[in-house]
Amino acid sequence: MNMRFIDRKICGRIGLALVAALSPLLSTAEPAVTVRQVELRTTPASDAKSVATLPAQSSVDLVQRQGAWVQLKSGKNTGWAKLFDIRLGAAGSGSGTAGKQGSGNSLSETLNLASGNRGASVTTGVRGLDADMLSKAVPNPQEYAALVGYTSTKEQSQSFAKAGKLAPRTVEFLK
Amino acid sequence: MSARRIVIALALSAMALMLAGCGGGGAVRPDEAQSSGPTAALSGMSMGGFNLGSAIGVAKGAQEAFGEVSEPQEIEMGRSIAAGLLGAAPLQKNAAEQRYVNNVGLWLAQFSGRPDLPWHFGIIEAPTVNAFATPGGNIFVTRGLMLRIHSESELAGVLAHEMGHVVKKHHLNDIRKNAKKGLVLDLASLKGGGGLGGEAARAVARVGLEGYVRGLSREDEMEADAIGVVIAARAGYEPYGLVSVLQTLQTVPQSDASMALFLKTHPSPADRLSALERKMPSSFEALAKPNPALSRYNQTFKPPGK
Numbered sequence: 001m002n003m004r005f006i007d008r009k010i011c012g013r014i015g016l017a018l019v020a021a022l023s024p025l026l027s028t029a030e031p032a033v034t035v036r037q038v039e040l041r042t043t044p045a046s047d048a049k050s051v052a053t054l055p056a057q058s059s060v061d062l063v064q065r066q067g068a069w070v071q072l073k074s075g076k077n078t079g080w081a082k083l084f085d086i087r088l089g090a091a092g093s094g095s096g097t098a099g100k101q102g103s104g105n106s107l108s109e110t111l112n113l114a115s116g117n118r119g120a121s122v123t124t125g126v127r128g129l130d131a132d133m134l135s136k137a138v139p140n141p142q143e144y145a146a147l148v149g150y151t152s153t154k155e156q157s158q159s160f161a162k163a164g165k166l167a168p169r170t171v172e173f174l175k
Numbered sequence: 176m177s178a179r180r181i182v183i184a185l186a187l188s189a190m191a192l193m194l195a196g197c198g199g200g201g202a203v204r205p206d207e208a209q210s211s212g213p214t215a216a217l218s219g220m221s222m223g224g225f226n227l228g229s230a231i232g233v234a235k236g237a238q239e240a241f242g243e244v245s246e247p248q249e250i251e252m253g254r255s256i257a258a259g260l261l262g263a264a265p266l267q268k269n270a271a272e273q274r275y276v277n278n279v280g281l282w283l284a285q286f287s288g289r290p291d292l293p294w295h296f297g298i299i300e301a302p303t304v305n306a307f308a309t310p311g312g313n314i315f316v317t318r319g320l321m322l323r324i325h326s327e328s329e330l331a332g333v334l335a336h337e338m339g340h341v342v343k344k345h346h347l348n349d350i351r352k353n354a355k356k357g358l359v360l361d362l363a364s365l366k367g368g369g370g371l372g373g374e375a376a377r378a379v380a381r382v383g384l385e386g387y388v389r390g391l392s393r394e395d396e397m398e399a400d401a402i403g404v405v406i407a408a409r410a411g412y413e414p415y416g417l418v419s420v421l422q423t424l425q426t427v428p429q430s431d432a433s434m435a436l437f438l439k440t441h442p443s444p445a446d447r448l449s450a451l452e453r454k455m456p457s458s459f460e461a462l463a464k465p466n467p468a469l470s471r472y473n474q475t476f477k478p479p480g481k
Contacts, residue, residue: 065419066463066465067413067415067460067462067463067464067465068413068415068459068460068463069460069463083415083418083419083422084418084448084452086422087422087425087445088422088423088425088426089425089426128264128301128302128303128317128319128432128433129263129264129299129301129303129305129317129436130303130435130436131388131436133263133264134260134263134384134385134387134388135384135385135388136263137259137260137262137263137380137384138259138262138377138380139255139258139259139261139262139371139372139376139377139380140258140259140261140262140265140371141258141370141371141372143258143261143262143265143266144254144257144258144261144371146266147257147261147266147295147297147313148295150266150270150273150274150276150277150295150296150297151277151281151293151294151295152274152277152278152280152281153281154281154285156278156281157277157278157279157280157281157282157285158282160278160279160282161278161282161410161411163468163471164327164411164466164468164469164471165411165466165468165469166282166410166411166412166466167411168285168286168409168410168411169408169409169411169462170409171405171408171409171414171462172405173401173402173405174401174404174405174454174455174456175454
């Protein structure tokens with residue numbers, strides 16, 4: 001895990017356990033590309049001061065996510081943009097860029113894979129739950145019983161939500 | 176018609192006669208008869224002058240193999256299909272992770288519009304990237320997808336998307352449309368002696384699993400995305416978790432074998448992201464304040480090597 005973005009003095013003060021808990025938030029440095037012209041802002045707010053203007057298709061590093069916002073680093077500039085302003089991965093990589101294949105390189109794809117998941121153990125080419133396995137499967141009552149065994153009660157899920165400071169909100173369904 | 180189907184059909188006709196007898200006595204209302212009796216699927220079929228369709232509430236629709244399904248029947252179908260999925264790939268053996276997913280899931284379910292379904296959530300032991308929902312409230316995420324999820328909000332986004340399929344009965348309707356004509360879904364015997372190990376459960380599971388290979392419609396997937404972000408937001412999660420997951424999946428090369436079925440059965444992550452950007456109002460940004468309490472996720476779902 002990349003620790004470049006963590007101040008060493010702070011590390012010393014708050015202790016290793018807390019660092020372990022927070023470091024995924026703080027040290028997520030993933031390659032990304034702007035999908036439109038983007039204003040980098042000093043804070044995650046639309047009315048915050050602009051630090052720099054990046055043209056579309058600029059290569060940036062995603063430093064951290066915060067809800068609708070992402071902190072980006074571009075050369076010497078670091079600032080906030082909207083989550084939808086970027087596409088993860090280096091230019092030309094990934095499954096969502098048909099027509100732009102071929103411009104990616106193996107190094108950037110390696111970096112994407114290393115940062116796009118929780119570890120390096122995602123396997124490629126290993127047979128998983130594919131169409132053939134689904135077509136041939138027969139019910140497994142023992143595994144279903146195990147599934148039911150993990151079920152939470154409403155009370156348990158409410159305590160869990162309370163501990164996670166999750167408060168219900170009224171939100172209308174989208175049009 | 177195979178010998179087995181004939182046997183089941185005969186059993187159905189006997190039950191239908193019994194139900195008809197109850198109805199004649201005025202003891203059972205039609206809706207009760209439907210929820211306690213066989214659902215099945217003999218559209219327009221008549222045996223010995225007795226029309227099964229009208230007796231057991233089977234739809235006559237030309238495109239549907241069987242008709243309206245009551246909630247208890249939907250739940251029974253879901254049990255068979257869930258057991259079928261677990262026949263293809265078992266649960267991951269990690270109780271702490273399974274309980275965590277069930278806590279997030281059941282909390283979300285309270286805001287789904289169908290809070291009282293028997294919701295069950297599971298991580299299945301498969302390296303492929305995918306998630307599944309069955310009718311009646313069973314939701315599965317593969318280990319391959321869990322490895323690409325960074326936070327509780329992202330997990331909530333995925334579970335809430337699947338919940339959208341359940342709430343809108345996407346799979347149930349898909350099965351109704353695509354099950355072969357003449358297919359017999361003997362749901363009464365699912366509840367009875369046969370259980371999950373029986374022939375009826377196998378038949379239901381087979382039809383349900385075929386649906387996962389075929390995939391739902393593009394419209395269903397987009398609708399589940401739109402419902403999912405709202406369920407997550409209602410439950411107190413920042414609504415962009417699903418967006419983050421789709422952005423991560425967008426980085427995986429199309430040639431990656433772990434993505435093959437997922438990409439075949441879903442609109443591209445890029446298209447789903449465009450649709451969500453269009454639909455999610457700017458007012459959602461205020462629902463996305465940082466929540467340090469959710470860093471608990473990294474204690475249960477430890478990044479490998481830590």
